[in-house]
Amino acid sequence: MSDGAARTVRAGRRTVRIHRPDKVLFPASGDAEEYTKGDLVDYHRAVAPFLLPHLRGRPLMLDRRPDGIDGPAFMQKNTPDSYPEWITRVEVEKEGGTVLHTVCDDTATLLHLVDQASITLHRWLSRTDSLDHPDRLVFDLDPSGDDFGTVREAARLLAELLDELRLPSALMTTGSRGLHVVVPLNGDHPFDDVRAFAREVADTLAEAHPDRLTTAARKKDRGDRLYLDVQRNAYAQTAVAPYTVRALPGAPVATPISWDQLDEPGLTARRWTVADAVEQARTDPWAGLLRRGRALGPARRRLRALRGRR
Numbered sequence: 575m576s577d578g579a580a581r582t583v584r585a586g587r588r589t590v591r592i593h594r595p596d597k598v599l600f601p602a603s604g605d606a607e608e609y610t611k612g613d614l615v616d617y618h619r620a621v622a623p624f625l626l627p628h629l630r631g632r633p634l635m636l637d638r639r640p641d642g643i644d645g646p647a648f649m650q651k652n653t654p655d656s657y658p659e660w661i662t663r664v665e666v667e668k669e670g671g672t673v674l675h676t677v678c679d680d681t682a683t684l685l686h687l688v689d690q691a692s693i694t695l696h697r698w699l700s701r702t703d704s705l706d707h708p709d710r711l712v713f714d715l716d717p718s719g720d721d722f723g724t725v726r727e728a729a730r731l732l733a734e735l736l737d738e739l740r741l742p743s744a745l746m747t748t749g750s751r752g753l754h755v756v757v758p759l760n761g762d763h764p765f766d767d768v769r770a771f772a773r774e775v776a777d778t779l780a781e782a783h784p785d786r787l788t789t790a791a792r793k794k795d796r797g798d799r800l801y802l803d804v805q806r807n808a809y810a811q812t813a814v815a816p817y818t819v820r821a822l823p824g825a826p827v828a829t830p831i832s833w834d835q836l837d838e839p840g841l842t843a844r845r846w847t848v849a850d851a852v853e854q855a856r857t858d859p860w861a862g863l864l865r866r867g868r869a870l871g872p873a874r875r876r877l878r879a880l881r882g883r884r
Contacts, residue, residue: 583615588660588682592689599642599691606824609848614688614819617848622681624855625817629684631701633664633675635812636687637694643821650692651675658686664702668810677702693821696812705809706764709867711757711772712813714748714803718796722842725752728779728787728800729836735779738880739873744860745836747843749820749828752800754813760867765809771870771877772804778881817855819848827851832859 581592595612602608636650653676662677699708715728736743744756780787788799806813814828826844
């Protein structure tokens with residue numbers, strides 16, 4: 575329903591008002607399609623059943639672009655007083671104070687965030703009831719250039735190592751340049767332990783392939799090598815949520831894929847957009863894998879035994 579400059583959308587028990595639905599947030603550019611705020615509302619309504627399970631109970635950081643992707647960006651952590659009272663918040667300690675993060679538990683909240691021109695949703699790897707104990711571990715495969723072949727290769731090598739450690743893993747395009755490899759955890763380990771383990775895995779892989787992979791945090795030290803980034807595995811750090819949109823031409827989407835899809839010739843980090851990501855979501859590419867969270871103790875012992883043999 576629309577009344578001139580605004581549109582109302584029903585979401586469960588609530589009605590959400592969408593202001594200026596015809597505002598262009600993604601201008602047409604080259605082969606990239608134009609998308610309006612109303613288009614993003616329609617996408618998020620359709621993808622909500624697949625996106626919300628990855629958001630519920632997690633603090634968010636929002637990449638807001640009120641004037642579209644070509645305008646200023648605002649990385650929002652604190653929830654404005656103007657947000658509806660029915661939106662969930664969580665107060666999180668930080669150095670010198672607290673932050674009142676938004677938590678997206680339902681479709682109505684999701685659509686309100688879209689109305690606020692929140693393009694990309696960055697979520698914590700832990701939940702509000704156990705903020706210091708993540709239930710996800712993320713490896714970000716960040717290439718030095720545009721050769722996606724190097725990203726595929728790194729993903730295969732990482733998958734082989736995680737298999738040796740008997741850890742399940744899931745794969746996701748980032749919608750930007752690389753891939754994320756996600757490992758489900760049981761939530762028993764604090765961030766410091768999880769990050770140390772992730773770093774040890776990344777170091778093991780980089781040491782085995784020093785000409786292709788690196789864990790060097792500074793770009794000048796990486797050369798042409800792909801960066802195995804584990805920095806997101808820390809308290810108050812975030813990672814892009816599955817099925818969230820990236821603020822890039824054409825509205826690419828961070829999209830879960832199956833490991834079999836890694837071999838598809840047309841795969842790139844921006845393979846899916848708001849036009850077809852829901853189609854991919856309906857295939858259930860992760861098929862319940864993230865419900866099988868693992869403890870890191872056995873994997874840590876296997877890793878150290880493996881490193882001792884090298």
